[in-house]
Amino acid sequence: MSTKPRILTGDTPTGRLHLGHYVGSIESRLRFQDTYDCFFLIANMHAFTTRADKPDEIRQSTIEIVKDWLACGIDPERSTIVLQTEVPAIAELTWYIAMLLPFNRVMRNPTLKTEIEDKGLGDTYSFGFPMYAVGQCADILIFRPELVPVGEDQVAHIEPCREVARRFNQIYCGVNPHTEDDEYVKAGGLFPIPKAEVGRVGRLPGVDGRKMSKSLNNAIYLSDTFKQIKKKIGKITTGRQSMDEPGDTTNLLFDYVRAFIHDEDRVAELERRYSTGDNIGDGHIKVEVAEAIEKIIGPIRERRAEFDTPAGEEKILGIIRDGTRRANKAAEETLYLAKKAMRLDFGPRTLQLR
Ligand code: TRP
Numbered sequence: 013m014s015t016k017p018r019i020l021t022g023d024t025p026t027g028r029l030h031l032g033h034y035v036g037s038i039e040s041r042l043r044f045q046d047t048y049d050c051f052f053l054i055a056n057m058h059a060f061t062t063r064a065d066k067p068d069e070i071r072q073s074t075i076e077i078v079k080d081w082l083a084c085g086i087d088p089e090r091s092t093i094v095l096q097t098e099v100p101a102i103a104e105l106t107w108y109i110a111m112l113l114p115f116n117r118v119m120r121n122p123t124l125k126t127e128i129e130d131k132g133l134g135d136t137y138s139f140g141f142p143m144y145a146v147g148q149c150a151d152i153l154i155f156r157p158e159l160v161p162v163g164e165d166q167v168a169h170i171e172p173c174r175e176v177a178r179r180f181n182q183i184y185c186g187v188n189p190h191t192e193d194d195e196y197v198k199a200g201g202l203f204p205i206p207k208a209e210v211g212r213v214g215r216l217p218g219v220d221g222r223k224m225s226k227s228l229n230n231a232i233y234l235s236d237t238f239k240q241i242k243k244k245i246g247k248i249t250t251g252r253q254s255m256d257e258p259g260d261t262t263n264l265l266f267d268y269v270r271a272f273i274h275d276e277d278r279v280a281e282l283e284r285r286y287s288t289g290d291n292i293g294d295g296h297i298k299v300e301v302a303e304a305i306e307k308i309i310g311p312i313r314e315r316r317a318e319f320d321t322p323a324g325e326e327k328i329l330g331i332i333r334d335g336t337r338r339a340n341k342a343a344e345e346t347l348y349l350a351k352k353a354m355r356l357d358f359g360p361r362t363l364q365l366r
Contacts, residue, residue, distance in 0.1 A: 014049035016047065016048055016049040017048055017049065017157075017158045017159070018048060018049045018050075018051065018155055018156060018157040018158060018159075019041075019044050019048040019049070019050045019051065019157050019158070019159045019160070019161060020050075020051045020052075020053065020151065020152050020155040020157040020160055020206075021037060021041065021051075021052060021053070021160050021161045021162055022052060022053030022054060022055050022094075022096075022151060023053075023054065023055065023077050024055045024056075024058045024059050025054055025055070025056050025059050025070055025073035025074040025076070025077045026059050026062070026063060026070075026073060026226060027073060027076075027226040028073070028076050028077070028080060028233045028234065028235055029077060029080040029081075029084075029233070029234050030224055030226075030231035030232055030233050030234065031216060031224065031231070031232045031233075031234070031305065031308075031309075032163060032215075032216040032218075032224035032225075032231065033163065033234075034084070034234060034308070035211055035212055035213035035216050035271055036162070036163025036164065036165075036210070036211045036213060036214060036215070036216065037161050037162050037163050037166075037211050038081075038084050038086075038211075039211055039212055040161040040209060040211045040212075041086060041091075041161055042084065042085050042086065044159070044161065045086070045087060045090050045091055046090065048158075048159065049092075050090070050091035050092065051091070051092045051094055051155050051157070051339060051342070052081060052086060052091055052092070052093050052094065053094045053096055053151055054074050054077055054078065054093070054094065054095050054096060054332070055096050055144075055148075055151065056070055056073075056074050056095060056096050056097050057096045057097050057102075057103070057144075057147065058096070058144045058147065058148070059073065059074075060140070061137075061138060061140045061141045061143070061144045062131060062133070062137070062141060064138070064140075074095070074332075075325055075328050075329070078093060078328045078331065078332060079316050079319045079320070079324075079328060080234050080235070080312075080316065081093070082315070082316075082319065082328075082331075083234065083312045083313070083315040083316035083319070084234065084312055088331045088334070088335060091335075092335045092338050092339050093331055093332055093335035093336070094335055094336055094339040095332050095335075095336045096151065098336045098340070099154070099336065099339055099340055099343050101154055101340070101343035101344055101346065101347035102147070102150050102151055102154050102343065103147075103150075104347060105150040105153060105154050105346075105347060105350060106143075106146055106147045106149075106150040108350065108354065109146060109149050109150055109153065109176045109180065110143075110146045112176050112179045112180060112183070113146055113149070113172055113175070113176055117172060117175075118142055118145050118146060118172070119142060121142075121145050121168050121169065121172070122168050123145075123165055123166065123168040123169055124141075124142055124145055126165070126223070128141075130223065130225060130227050130228060131227050132227075145169060145172065146172075148169045148173065149169075149172055149173040149176050152170070152173050152206055153173065153176065153177060153180075153203050153206075153346070154342075154343045154346050154347065155339075155342055155343065155346070156202070156203055156204055156342075156346055157204070157206050158204050158206060158207065159206065159207055159209045160173075160206050160207065160208050160209065161208075161209040161210075161211065162208055162209070162210065162211075163210065163211065163214060163215065164210055164214035164215040165215065165223070166208070167208045167210065170206065170207075170208040173206060174193070174205050174206065177196070177201075177203040177204070177205050177206065178193075178196065178205060180201075180202065180203055180350070180353075181196050181199075181200075181201030181202060181203055182201075184202075184350075184353035184354050185200050185201045185202055185353050186200060187199045187200055187201045193205040202346070202349050202350060202353055212271075213271045216267070216271060217264060217267060218230025218231055219231075219232065219244050219245065219247045219248050219264075220247065221264050232244050232245075232305065232309075234309055234312050234313070234316070235312075235313055235316055236309060236313075237313070238302070238306045238309075238310070241302050241305050241306055241309065242298075242299070242302045245268070245298045245301050245302045245305070246298055248264050248265050248268070248294075248298065249264075250263050250264070250265050250294050252294060254293075255289070255291050255292055255293040256289040256290070256291060257289050258286075258287055258288055258289035259286045259287060259289070260287070261283045261286055261287055265294060265297060265298070265301070266282075266283065266286070268301045268305075269282055269283075269297065269300075269301055272301055272304040272305050272308070273300065273301065273304045274304070278300075282297060282300075344361075348361065
């Protein structure tokens, strides 16, 4: 097995990936593929927390997410693609660490609260819904990674994971509570205290200015056509009336300019002309933004199409199986060590890998 430090991150298959995922996390995953031993998790069990009645959709989304990953450049030769529901050690570890997280601590998670609001879950959500926040700690810890590359919205999930890791190491591995985070493993702990790594643009708003999400219908997908991209960018409103009206560049349109136009001189020029009302219309800027986005998405969309055939989907399933087999080796090793630390070393356990 690799001796490189590990990374774990993942996506929930409730739809295709959008630009927010790309700039928040996918870009950094691509960057880390050579220097880290990367595990990328499809959190399909989590998809059931809000869509238990839609198993067909979840199955298809699972495949679509992997298509998106491969199209972006995630390389299954270098990185391990993991299907959550086929790694039983994750579910098992979830139970044990649930005992190390106070109930109110779980419910205080601002990301859970936002999701309850955005998805209109009211107070009828399942027991399993907040449980996913505990499960996410297990997703991470079972691979003992050092880094977790995520968008800003996920940082609130990494914090409890760090708390659990410290607590486990203290209670079951006898590590002194005053130990520095970086020193836990050296001090005899099983789990490194993982760090969140937020991408280049931690929070890319949707085209209506709210959080970019499928449920709010404001997302630009990595599989969108140029026409769809132009149409969606066209929806951004600035409130500015004319080309010679000076505008404030701290607006949504300029968030997109700065996120996607990589030529710094051009960005500076657009900012100057916009803020002085120097004959530049919103419409013109939107075209430039849409073209810059197309430069990223165009090649992804083309590579993605290669998998949009029955043979392509078969290939995806093979990649999922191979990766998950590898992942189970790492996960079973951690679970074995965790149970040993918990004095649950009653019998040998051998997982049957198919
Ligand atoms: N909750 C994450 C999302 O919806 C997906 C996820 C599940 C994840 N387990 C994870 C991300 C572990 C990072 C680490 O985007």
